[in-house]
Amino acid sequence: MVELLDVLAARTDRMRTSEIRDLLKMISKDVISFAGGLPDPKTFPTSEDLKDIFEFINSVRDxxxxxxxxxxxxxxxxxxxxxxxxxxxxxxxxxxxxxxxxxxxxxxxxxxxxxxxxxxxxxxxxxxxxxxxxxxxxxxxxxxxxxxxxxxxxxxxxxxxxxxxxxxxxxxxxxxxxxxxxxxxxxxxxxxxxxxxxxxxxxxxxxxxxxxxxxxxxxxxxxxxxxxxxxxxxxxxxxxxxxxxxxxxxxxxxxxxxxxxxxxxxxxxxxxxxxxxxxxxxxxxxxxxxxDRNIPKIRKIYKSKRDAMLNAMEEYMPNGVKWTKPVGGMFIFTWLPEYINTKMLLYKVLNEYKVAYVPGRSFHVDGSGWNTMRLSYSYPPEDMIIEGIRRLSEAVTWAIKKFQKYNIKQID
Ligand SMILES: Cc1ncc(COP(=O)(O)O)c(C=O)c1O
Structure with a gap:
């Protein structure tokens, strides 16, 4: 039997699985996910569009x-x-x-x-x-x-x-x-x-x-x-x-x-x-x-979701948390106090608070960013965004209290 590690090319040693893709696999139906940057299906072609598209495809079938x-x-x-x-x-x-x-x-x-x-x-x-x-x-x-x-x-x-x-x-x-x-x-x-x-x-x-x-x-x-x-x-x-x-x-x-x-x-x-x-x-x-017609519609959908997330962050997040205020796109980036490791926190947040985010460390080529998380507002409906941020804020508040109490500077 071939020993795989003996035969794999050296270049595979820097191949890492994507934390995001692994996470997406773990997310159960009852979790509100801010993890993947999945577009809202409302932005996809409509059934009417599809009829025209497939008629066209039929005409160029060969x-x-x-x-x-x-x-x-x-x-x-x-x-x-x-x-x-x-x-x-x-x-x-x-x-x-x-x-x-x-x-x-x-x-x-x-x-x-x-x-x-x-x-x-x-x-x-x-x-x-x-x-x-x-x-x-x-x-x-x-x-x-x-x-x-x-x-x-x-x-x-x-x-x-x-x-x-x-x-x-x-x-x-x-x-x-x-x-x-x-x-x-x-x-x-x-x-x-x-x-x-x-x-x-x-x-x-x-x-x-x-x-x-x-x-x-x-x-x-x-x-x-x-x-x-x-x-x-x-x-x-x-x-x-x-x-x-x-x-x-x-x-x-x-x-x-x-x-x-x-x-x-x-x-x-x-x-x-x-x-x-x-x-x-x-x-x-x-x-x-x-x-061209889809773009203004998409902007409207994501603007409203971005606003829902930012407003909920403003309302629920405890002191000591900072986040970006993007002019567009799909993501808000968040910094928790330095003593909180968002990768470790994730398992608790997923299992007990039923919310998912992407821990930010893997986005940092210098190995920093362990107290950060990426939140995507593109996929969940607005009421879920608000509820998800409320739950996430509760979890962050819990973590701040817990780690302040033990005076832990950094967990890794
Ligand atoms: C910055 C950036 N580049 C590239 C991609 C890849 O997109 P796709 O391969 O779907 O065109 C993404 C997807 O999220 C992205 O955010």
């Missing part, structure tokens, strides 16, 4: 059920190019590659850019599944903390300068500048400009991951880095998961053709092509305005 080209369905890329121009991103169809969810795009970028020990800059905290994807290629992370205006650019500049002294520079910087996952924080315009200047000065690529750019409800739409990029330094990754349906698994990457060429090669090896069927559905939805 192509829709066939293999497609690796770059993506040409009709979809044409429509996408127009859709992007409405957010000031100029992209020829040849500069677009359709991916199986934007997650695949993130992974492919890791594949084509990262050698072992290359420096990759990320926000602290950042999107867990990006860390998981990049880990495969064993980079060294340079984590830059955030404040309410996003990544602290002065700190980035300081770090870049110190790298330069050692004759080093990052391979790329990965950022989610708008309504970030997990914090909900958006980078200010000033910082966006400065980031582009630094990328030019220190000569590195920026990977802009933008799943939430259309779900901004309290600010004018924030200018994409890609729309401000004059030097082809920004590689733009986005998705239809949050504005149409995650079940379709349609994402895309926009980059200069030189980069796209390598992305296509890596995708060929991964899955040959994304499903033609769901690309045709997305094409139809774009061409016929389904997505």
């Amino acid at each position: 192509k829709a059920f066939q293999y497609g080209v690796t770059e993506g369905l040409p009709e979809l890329k044409e429509e996408l190019s127009k859709y992007l121009s409405r957010i000031a991103i100029k992209a020829d169809p040849e500069e677009i590659i359709i991916t199986s969810g934007s997650q695949q795009g993130v992974d492919m970028l890791g594949r084509i850019f990262i050698n072992q020990r290359d420096i990759v800059v990320v926000e602290i905290p950042t999107y867990l599944a990006a860390i998981q994807a990049f880990n495969m290629y064993k980079p060294n992370y340079l984590g830059i903390p955030m404040d309410e205006d996003g990544m602290i650019i002065e700190q980035l500049e300081y770090e870049l300068h110190h790298l330069l002294i050692k004759d080093k520079k990052p391979k790329f910087l990965y950022t989610i500048p708008t309504c970030q996952n997990p914090t909900g924080i958006s980078m200010s315009l000033e910082r966006r400009k400065r980031l582009l200047e630094l990328a030019s000065e220190y000569d590195f690529f920026i990977v802009e991951d933008d799943p939430y750019g259309h779900i901004v409800f309290d600010a004018n739409e924030l200018k994409r880095l890609k729309a401000m990029d004059k030097e082809g330094r920004v590689i733009y990754v986005s998705t239809f998961s949050k504005v149409f349906s995650p079940g379709l698994r349609i994402g895309f990457v926009v980059a200069d053709m030189e980069v796209t060429k390598y992305l296509v090669l890596s995708k060929q090896a991964l899955d040959l092509c994304s499903p033609n069927l769901t690309q045709f559905i997305t094409y139809y939805a774009l061409k016929n305005g389904l997505i």
